[in-house]
Amino acid sequence: MPVYTLFETTSTEEELDYVGDAIRSAGWYGYTQCVQTISIFLSNFTGRIFIEGTLSNDPNQTTEWFPIMLNGSDYLEFPENPIANNSVYDGDTGVYGYTFKTNVLYIRARVFRSYMMTQPVTPDQILQLGAVKKIDICF
Numbered sequence: 001m002p003v004y005t006l007f008e009t010t011s012t013e014e015e016l017d018y019v020g021d022a023i024r025s026a027g028w029y030g031y032t033q034c035v036q037t038i039s040i041f042l043s044n045f046t047g048r049i050f051i052e053g054t055l056s057n058d059p060n061q062t063t064e065w066f067p068i069m070l071n072g073s074d075y076l077e078f079p080e081n082p083i084a085n086n087s088v089y090d091g092d093t094g095v096y097g098y099t100f101k102t103n104v105l106y107i108r109a110r111v112f113r114s115y116m117m118t119q120p121v122t123p124d125q126i127l128q129l130g131a132v133k134k135i136d137i138c139f
Contacts, residue, residue: 006038006051007109007135016047016113016126022059025107026139036139037099038109040076044130046091047113048075051135053104065108070098075112091130109135 007020026034038051052065059065067074078092111132117125 003136003138005134006107006137007111007132009131009133014123014126016117016121016129018111018132020109020135022054022106022108023137025053025102025104025137027055027103028105031139032103033101034139035099035101036107036137037097039136039138040096040098041133041135042078042092042094042096042130043133044091044093045078045132046116046129047111048077048115049132049135050075050110050112051098051100052108052110053102054106055104057105059106068100068102068104068107070100093130107137 004023006023007018026032026036040049051068051070053068054064054066056064070076076096076098079090080092083090109132113129114121
């Protein structure tokens with residue numbers, strides 16, 4: 001089974017939100033009912049991660065993407081169990097795996113954290129939200 005990287009690190013201090021590159025998914029190769037597994041590698045991460053798919057042959061527009069349901073939701077939210085520590089939330093660290101079936105042609109990952117911060121955001125605030133080290137998919 002091949003493993004593809006959907007997303008590389010977000011450990012910069014420049015952006016809150018990121019969109020990974022679109023890669024061909026199992027549906028592109030004719031695997032219409034293929035079980036797919038993603039592995040999400042996190043380091044003290046706080047925020048939301050969307051796994052999105054499209055049926056478009058050339059997915060260039062934002063409106064062509066839709067969320068793939070994981071754990072009954074359109075997105076994964078971290079930390080999974082937030083505990084307040086002096087009004088600061090510690091993010092999650094580790095490797096998280098999710099399995100799903102989909103028949104999309106392309107798939108991508110999107111990190112969304114701007115919903116929790118008022119603008120402008122300092123580089124230190126961004127670094128405190130941790131990082132997505134990478135997201136891999138296997139099908």
